[in-house]
Amino acid sequence: MSPIVKKKGEKFTLPGKYLLFILTLLCTGLIVITFNTNFLSEPVSAVGGSLIAPLQEGVSKAGSWIANRSEELVQIRSLLEENAELKAQIDELTMENIRLQQGRYELTNLRELYDLDAQYDEYEKLGARIIAKDSGNWFHSFVINKGSNDGLQIDMNVMAGSGLVGRIVDVGPNWSKVMSIIDDNAKTSGMVLSTSDNLIVCGDLELYADGLISFEKLIDSADRVVEGDKIVTSHISDKYLPGILIGYIFSINVDSNNLTKSGLITPAVDFEHLEEVLVVTQLKQTAGESD
Amino acid sequence: MRRFIVSVFMIVICFLFQTTVFQGIDFGGIVPNLMIVLTASFGFMRGERTGLIMGFACGFLADVFFGNVLGLNAMIYMYIGYANGKFNRIFYQEDIKLPLGLILLSDLAYGFLYYITLFLMRGRFNIGYYFMHIILPEVVYTILVTLLLYPLVLWINKKLEELEKRSARKFV
Numbered sequence: 336m337s338p339i340v341k342k343k344g345e346k347f348t349l350p351g352k353y354l355l356f357i358l359t360l361l362c363t364g365l366i367v368i369t370f371n372t373n374f375l376s377e378p379v380s381a382v383g384g385s386l387i388a389p390l391q392e393g394v395s396k397a398g399s400w401i402a403n404r405s406e407e408l409v410q411i412r413s414l415l416e417e418n419a420e421l422k423a424q425i426d427e428l429t430m431e432n433i434r435l436q437q438g439r440y441e442l443t444n445l446r447e448l449y450d451l452d453a454q455y456d457e458y459e460k461l462g463a464r465i466i467a468k469d470s471g472n473w474f475h476s477f478v479i480n481k482g483s484n485d486g487l488q489i490d491m492n493v494m495a496g497s498g499l500v501g502r503i504v505d506v507g508p509n510w511s512k513v514m515s516i517i518d519d520n521a522k523t524s525g526m527v528l529s530t531s532d533n534l535i536v537c538g539d540l541e542l543y544a545d546g547l548i549s550f551e552k553l554i555d556s557a558d559r560v561v562e563g564d565k566i567v568t569s570h571i572s573d574k575y576l577p578g579i580l581i582g583y584i585f586s587i588n589v590d591s592n593n594l595t596k597s598g599l600i601t602p603a604v605d606f607e608h609l610e611e612v613l614v615v616t617q618l619k620q621t622a623g624e625s626d
Numbered sequence: 627m628r629r630f631i632v633s634v635f636m637i638v639i640c641f642l643f644q645t646t647v648f649q650g651i652d653f654g655g656i657v658p659n660l661m662i663v664l665t666a667s668f669g670f671m672r673g674e675r676t677g678l679i680m681g682f683a684c685g686f687l688a689d690v691f692f693g694n695v696l697g698l699n700a701m702i703y704m705y706i707g708y709a710n711g712k713f714n715r716i717f718y719q720e721d722i723k724l725p726l727g728l729i730l731l732s733d734l735a736y737g738f739l740y741y742i743t744l745f746l747m748r749g750r751f752n753i754g755y756y757f758m759h760i761i762l763p764e765v766v767y768t769i770l771v772t773l774l775l776y777p778l779v780l781w782i783n784k785k786l787e788e789l790e791k792r793s794a795r796k797f798v
Contacts, residue, residue, distance in 0.1 A: 351674035355708050358682055362704070365697030379690055387691070390638070395646040402650025467645035469692045472656050472760050473740060476692055478645075512691070520694070520748065540745075541755050544655070607655070 381507050388510035391467040392480050399610065458576065460494070460613040461485065466510070473540065475518045476501075479612060482509045490574050492615040498603025499523075499568060499579045500612055516581065517548050517606055525550065525581050526569035530559045533569050536581055536600060546607070547585055551597040562586060566600055576619050629786055633668075633680065636782070640664050641687050656760070658767040659733055660775065661688065665703050666732040667725060667779045669710025670717045681707025694744075702739045706732045719784070725776055726769065733768045737761035 349357075368374075463479040481487055483506050493500040493513050501515035516523050521538040534553035542549060553560065564584045568575040580603045587598040640660040648657045661684040669677025685703030689696050710728055717724060741756050750756075 348675075351678060351708065351711065354675060355678050355704070358678065358704055359701065362682075362697035362701040366695045366701070369696040379696065387638070387641070387687075390642055391646055394642045398647035398650040401647065405651065467691070468649040468657075470641065470644050470657075470661070470688045471659070471692070471740065472764050473744065474692065474694075478691065519745070519750075540750075540760070541752060544759060 385508055388466065388478065388480070388482075388507065391478065391510075392464075395466045458615045458617050461487070461616050462611060463511075463614055464611055465609055473519065475538075475543070475606065476504070476512055476514045477609070478510050478512055479614070480510060481614065482507045482511050484508050486616060487511050487614055488618065490618060492574075492576055492579065492619075494579060494613045494615060495604045495609055495611070497580055499575065499581050500604055500606075500609065502574055503614070513612070515606060517543060517602065523575060523581065524569045524572035525566045526577075527553070527555075527560050527584075528565040528567050530555070530564075532560060533571065534566070536566065542599065546601070547599045548582070548602055549597065550584075550600050551590075551595070553587075553596040553598075554594065555596055556594075560584065560587065560596070572619065574619060576615060576617065628789065632782065632786060634683075636664060636779070637661070637680070637683055637687065641684070645691070653767060654763065656763040656767055658771040659736065659764060660768075660771065661685075661703065662706065662733050662736050663729055663768065663772050663775050664779065665707040666710045666729045667776060668783075669707045670713045670725065670728055671780070671783050672711075673714045674708050674711030677707030677709075677711035678704045679707070681705070698743060702736060702743075706735060709735075719780060722776075726772060729772050729776070730765060730769055733765045734761065737764060 461481065463481040465477050466480045467478040469476050479493075487503060487506055489503055489506055491503045493502060499516060501513050501518070501521065503511045504514045505512035514521055515538070516536060517538040519538050519540040523536040524533065525536045526533050532553055532555050534550045536548060536550045539549050550566070562584050566581045566584060568577055568579045568581060570577045582600040582602040582604075585599040585601045587596050589596050640663075644657060644660045648660070665677065665681040665684050668680040681703035682700050685700035686697075688699045688703075693699055710732060713724065713728060737757075737760065741753065741761070745756065746753075
């Protein structure tokens, strides 16, 4: 007799293996749909997010309080040492600052001459707080506490301090999900500031523990790019606004094809201790828009 | 009905803790997998059906928030819950070895399945690195947390069963 035939007076329940089969089909369907299109993620995220995000915000506050207290205890000793070091550095930096201010004065003049006013100092920004991080240990995306109600949209750039963090990939009414540039499947089009050579910045899980990200496809036949050069987002990126600082070159290798170079970058942002981020509320203009 | 509400409550609590509080008290960037503990324990405590439903719910929640595709985590968790349900027959509440072993295996299986589907498929072949730096630390941390979390889950389950028995007697 088939196990799904109902006996008299018995409450109907679907046996495990049938349920497993049905749900497997459902999952496969969902995977195929969401892999190829984008139309399901919005309603599901909106419902799930509006229920969970407020809770996450509350618990997150408690969590960061605990983390801060425990870290304080551990770090007091090292902080004292660091304090002395930093004081020495302040003196150095003050000197450097004076030099830079002179440089800046010159730069402003030159910029006026060239009419280059599109620097990212002038991008409209909105502060947001991180309320949850990826539930697994494999990727490095996180959720922030602002969403479409605050005017955020998919593909808006996210910064922290002066460096690039990532971009928004999912938006709910009061939350949005950010994929960081160090995420294992993130690829960002970048550019060496000093020489304007383009390269691709790729996140890599294997480098995450060292606090580095890698880059590839740098064409630099004149060997002008050196370690320590600034990497910023490029003009040809279709998601990122140009000129946002990504990091500094840590090492360069020539690829086996002898044409391109690859290597490692130290990111400008401390991804380990992110708490607040800035969302640039301006989208990159792409071809086809009449903006 | 009571069981349903309690289960939903537990999933949400675990998910919240995993994504928030535990991100603050991580060891070397590794966070324990509370939801695999929940899925596995409900699997071997209540059988295949509960295990797979619980797994599906946990995985789906993770997918909605952090998945690149909807349904992948749900599927992995669901199969883990179902497989754990197979051990329901040899499960005794007094014995802690079987639950610990099963949760350990479940987390290992989760790590490998996740690696295969999302990393191996993109040509990341360095399995040794991922095993030593992600999968193994996660398993160890998860087992440590299990020692605290599992008795709680067991206790809740026992209370629920007592309540169900009592109300069943009342209606007879």
